[in-house]
Structure formats: C-alpha cells, structure tokens
Amino acid sequence: MSSAKPFNKVTVFGAGGTNIGHHLVKALLSRPGIFTVSIIARKSSKSTFASEAKVHYIEDELPHERLVEVLRGQDVLVSAIGFGAIQLETKLIDAAIEAKVRRFLPSEYGVNNTYQAARDLCPVFDAKGAIVDLLKEKELEGLTWTSIPTGLWLDWALNPDIAFANINLRTHTASVWAKGDHKLSWTTLPWAAEGIVQIILAGEVSANKVVPIRAFEASQNEIIQILESVQKVKYRVTNIDPDSVIPESQKIWREEKKGPAALTLVKAGFFLGGYGSNLVDEGIVPTGNEYLTLSPLSVQDIVREATRLWG
Numbered sequence: 001m002s003s004a005k006p007f008n009k010v011t012v013f014g015a016g017g018t019n020i021g022h023h024l025v026k027a028l029l030s031r032p033g034i035f036t037v038s039i040i041a042r043k044s045s046k047s048t049f050a051s052e053a054k055v056h057y058i059e060d061e062l063p064h065e066r067l068v069e070v071l072r073g074q075d076v077l078v079s080a081i082g083f084g085a086i087q088l089e090t091k092l093i094d095a096a097i098e099a100k101v102r103r104f105l106p107s108e109y110g111v112n113n114t115y116q117a118a119r120d121l122c123p124v125f126d127a128k129g130a131i132v133d134l135l136k137e138k139e140l141e142g143l144t145w146t147s148i149p150t151g152l153w154l155d156w157a158l159n160p161d162i163a164f165a166n167i168n169l170r171t172h173t174a175s176v177w178a179k180g181d182h183k184l185s186w187t188t189l190p191w192a193a194e195g196i197v198q199i200i201l202a203g204e205v206s207a208n209k210v211v212p213i214r215a216f217e218a219s220q221n222e223i224i225q226i227l228e229s230v231q232k233v234k235y236r237v238t239n240i241d242p243d244s245v246i247p248e249s250q251k252i253w254r255e256e257k258k259g260p261a262a263l264t265l266v267k268a269g270f271f272l273g274g275y276g277s278n279l280v281d282e283g284i285v286p287t288g289n290e291y292l293t294l295s296p297l298s299v300q301d302i303v304r305e306a307t308r309l310w311g
Contacts (some may be wrong), residue, residue: 004203004204005075006034006201006203007035007075007076007102007103007200007201007203008034008035008036008075009035009036009038009073009074009075009076010028010035010036010037010038010074010075010076010077010078010200011037011038011039011040011070011071011074011076011077011078011101012024012025012028012037012038012039012040012053012078012080013039013040013077013078013079013080013081013092014079014080014081014082014085014107015039015041015047015049015053015080016041016045016046016047016049017047019080019082019156019189020080020109020150020153020189020192020193021078021080021081023189023190023192023193024078024080024193024196024197025037025039025049025050025053026050026190026193027190027193027194027196027197028197029050029052029053031197032052034201036054037052037053037054038053038054038055038056038070038074039053039054039055039056040056040058040067040070041055041056041057041058042057042058042059042060042062043057043058043059043060044060045057056070058070062088062091062092062095064091064094064095064098067091067092067095067099068095068098068099070099071095071096071099071101072099072100073099074099074101075101075102075103076101076102076103076104076105076200077092077096077101077103077104077105078104078105078196078200079092079104079105079106079107080107080109081107082107083124083127083128083262084259086107086127086128086131087127089106089107089131090131090134092104093131093134093135093138093143096143097138097141097142097143100142101143102143102144103143103144103145103146103200103207104135104143104144104145105145105146105147105148105196105200106128106131106132106135106145106147107128107131108128108132108147108148108149108150108210109148109149109150109192110149110150110151110152110266110270111125111149111151111269111270111275111276111277111279112147112149112210112212112276112279112283112284112285113125113126113128113129113131113132113147113149114129114132114147114210114284115129115275115276115282115284117274117275117276118269118275118276118277121246121250121265121268121269121275122262122265122266122268122269123253123262123265124262124265124266125266125269125275132145132147132210135147135208136208139208144207144208145207145208146199146200146206146207146208146209146210146211147209147210147211148195148196148199148210148211148212148213148288149210149212149213149279150187150192150195150196150212150213150214151184151185151186151187151192151212151213151214151215151277151279152164152165152184152185152186152187152270152277153186153187153188153189153192154186154187154188154218154223154299154302154303154306155188155189155190155302155305155306156188156189158223158302158303158306158310159306159310160310164267165220165223165271166220166240166267166271167220167223167224167227167235169227169231169306169307169310169311170310170311172231172233172234172235172236173235173236173237173238174220174224174235174236174237174238175237175238175239175240176220176221176224176237176238176239176240176271177220177239177240177242177267177268177271177272178239178240178241178242178271178272179221179239180219180220180221180224180237180239180271181219181220181221182219182220182271182272182273182277182278183217183218183219183222183278183281184217184218184219184270184271184277184278185212185214185215185216185217185277185278185279185280186214186215186216186217186218186297186299187213187214187215187297188215188297188302191215191294191297192213194294195213195288195292195294196213198291198292198293198294199211199213199288199291199292202288202291205291206288206291209285210285211285211287211288211291212279212283212285212287212288213279213287213288213289213292214279214280214287214289215294215296215297216296216297216298216299217278217280217281218299220271222299223299223303224237226299226300226303227303227307227311230303230304230307230311231307231311242268242272245264245268246265246268249261249262249264249265249268250265253265
C-alpha cells in the first residue's frame, strides 16, 4: 500500500454541529479539484450537511460490515468525534484497516495526548492517548495515521454560551487558573481545519507522527487585558486553586465518572503549565507549521471579532 500517491478521497466522521468536523468538511470542499468528500453520520443525527459531500447514514452502533462497505476505496478517514463517543474510534480503525484506507486521523485537536503528564491528569487526554497507542500497534496492518494537536480554539472558547476559557464577554467576569499567566497554544476553528487539510496534503511526510500546529501563544491574563482594552471595562477576576480543584475532580471522576469533573481536568490541562498545552515551549515533538501556508492569526483580531459577535 503506497503512501506516495496523493490523498484524494476523504471521509469525515463527526461532521455534525459547528465544531471542528464541520469546519474540516468546509475546508476539504473548498478544493473540489483535489478532494472528493464523504461523511459518515449516525442515523440518529439531526445535523444537516453540505450538499457537495456524499453522506452515508449508518446504524448508531456502527456495524463493522457497513463501515467497511462505506470506507472501501477511501484514502483518508478523519475522526472528529467528541470524548463521549471516543470508544467508537476503535471500530473506525478496525474497519479502516479491512477497507484498506491509507491514513487515519484520530480526534485529537487540543493538547498532545501522548504527553504523559496530561494523560496522568485527565481521563479525556488518557483515552485519546490510548487511541494513538493503538494506532502505533496497527501500523503493521497497513494503516498509517497522523495525530494533529491544534491547541485551543480561541473563537470557540470565547463564545459566552461555552466560555471554555472561563472568560465571559457579556458579564465581564473571569476565573483564571492559578495566577492566569500560563501561555498556551491557540488557533481558531477555521484556521485549525485548514491546517489539518494542509497536513493531509503533505502526504507521506506526516505518516505515523504527532504533528502539532499552532498560531500563537497567550495566557488567560493577556486575553482578559485585551478584552478590557476593547470593551473599555474592568473584568472581575477570581482565581482557581489547582491544588484543591484537581484532586477533588480526579476523585469525583474515579468514583462517579461525572462528566463535569473530566471537563474541569481538561481545562486544568490547558490553562496550567506542565501538561503540554504550550506546543512550542512544552513540545515533545516539532510542530508541523513548516507544512502550512496559512496567514498569521492575531489574538487581538480574534478578540475584537468575539466582542463584535457576543460583547
């Protein structure tokens, strides 16, 4: 199975909603002369999809034979599913191998989930890291893979309906982890999606590697300062004590498997140093920005756009 031939036929699983899968499909479809795009959707999905993509609706349990049927002849399978369905990736991998898909992209798109400290911290990072471990084992069966951490999406994180960065543009409040001065790597959803597509286009050089991409680094404090300048208001800022919050959240997860506890640990991994969220200073592999021809992103421009939309 040669990986020298360009990738042309790409299937995306997890393209519903408005998150990374949606933006990936949009970026792929922007190159109609290069890519033929298909989507695998579960029959229970309520999402609508671009008419230019071929959509395969299959049973929610993802029966193996049906997945293989849909994937035959495809070059790349991209997973963009959330953590709640991450266990389905093993089914995708097994079907991709039997269908002779050439490349699999797991649903990474955050920190480098092979970073051991991150895996020890948080069940989300650990589950995603386990998928990379599995893909390494499957290399001998002919399936190549690329894991693409993209940092945190600032446009998404500043949406006050999500407020993932614990910064609320409407209420002018924020909760920062520790002192709020850890610089993590950021992108936006469209920029990250375009970068992932360019990594796919890079072909063989990205095979069987973790290839992080990032646009810039900034701390929670720096983003708050920009917001205060743009909105001309002082934010009310509180501090999150990681020494108490992390052990308590880990205990809740161990004993009760509650989603909010896992989400808290994901945030700790992004907003505290030591867990690899700075893909440059804490990077354990080189970034893949050398493969990209993307315009630079400005944190100031993203913040201004967020305040225009939601402030």
